[in-house]
Structures are given as structure tokens and as C-alpha cells.
Amino acid sequence: NIPSRPASAACSRPASARPASALPPFYAIKCINRKSLTKTTEDLLINEIRLLKHIKHENIVEMYDFQWDENYIYIIMEYCAGGDMSMFIRSRQQLSEVRARPFVKQIGKTM
Numbered sequence: 001n002i003p004s005r006p007a008s009a010a011c012s013r014p015a016s017a018r019p020a021s022a023l024p025p026f027y028a029i030k031c032i033n034r035k036s037l038t039k040t041t042e043d044l045l046i047n048e049i050r051l052l053k054h055i056k057h058e059n060i061v062e063m064y065d066f067q068w069d070e071n072y073i074y075i076i077m078e079y080c081a082g083g084d085m086s087m088f089i090r091s092r093q094q095l096s097e098v099r100a101r102p103f104v105k106q107i108g109k110t111m
Helices: 039-054 085-092 097-110
Strands: 015-017 027-033 063-068 072-078
Touching: 039 063, 039 072
Parallel strands: none
Antiparallel strands: 015 027, 027 072, 063 072
């Protein structure tokens, strides 16, 4: 079920959805207003989608599919219930070295 009112910002917070036929899993759907994109940002977004289609890593949110219509681009991704790392850091405003260490380790493994 796709949300009926997509977000209007170019870099929006994803909505969540799941197939009507199943309970889990949830999916994150990023809805990007095409009218808010310049030619350059649309080209960058298309390039990002191409890259994400081929990346499969435990520390990177997986992109499953994408769709578009005349108004929006919809990116269907793995849903992370706890939010992303930037949300975690912002909610705490500061991280001690001990708290930051696992994140730095995960980022290093991802590269």
C-alpha cells in the first residue's frame, strides 16, 4: 500500500508501507517531487538509483525497486524501524568515543 500523500521535498523522509497480502515486511518508500529537481539533481538521483540497484551490503539500506509518474519518483527500500544513523546522532546531539566506536567500525566495514 503506497501512501496517498507523497512528501513534497526533494530529500524527504521515507514513508513506510507493506504489501496488502502480507503482514511483515515493511518497506520504506521515498517519494521525491520531480518538480523540485533541477536537471543536475535529477541526473544525480538517477545515478544514485543505478548504483543502489547493485549494492548489497549488511550495513547499507537495500533498494528493492523504483517507480515514477509525472509528479514523483518513488524509491522502495528496506525499512529500518529505528531510523538511520544521522537520526540517532541528532537525537543525542553528542556521542562519546565509546558510543561512536561501533558506528565507525560499521562504516569502515562498509567501505
